[in-house]
Amino acid sequence: MYRIREVDGNDDDIADTLEELHQLTFLDAAPIPEFDQGHWWLAFRGTEPVAFAGIISSTHVFNAGYFCRVGVLGEHCGHRLQLRLMRATEARARLNGWCSIISDTTDNMHSANNFIRAGYRLFNPKAPWAWPHTLYWRKDVK
DSSP, X not given: OEEEEEEOTTSHHHHHHHHHHXXXXXXXXXXXXXXXXXXXXXXXXXXXXXXXXXXXXXXXXTTEEEEEEEEEOGGGTTSSHHHHHHHHHHHHHHHHTOSEEEEEESSOHHHHHHHHHTTOEEOOOSSOOSOTTOEEEEEEOO
């Protein structure tokens, strides 16, 4: 029903699709990432993109990827797309030789529960980078 594939954020059409999905899923609540950096995935239902995710090299934890963004269109929630996108980022992290993936959630119980389901654990970074009530997640991938 759904398929996921890694895409090239340097491609203008792909970047436009990622930006559109970002706008539809985050509205104005988060800045648009730089899609020409890191690795990006799209989830499709048929030929229609319905979700996206990205991972970049972490600037906060040594030898780790930072799961910087994931968005799923509302009508496609409940199909485990975030979990499937997490698995794709984990495979890429292993290929990149990273030891772990980190991320954060703020006021998003669904994402927090997906991190738990995917085997991520809470951790306290040495230098927190987000809001005071942010939860920080880490998963070893080696």
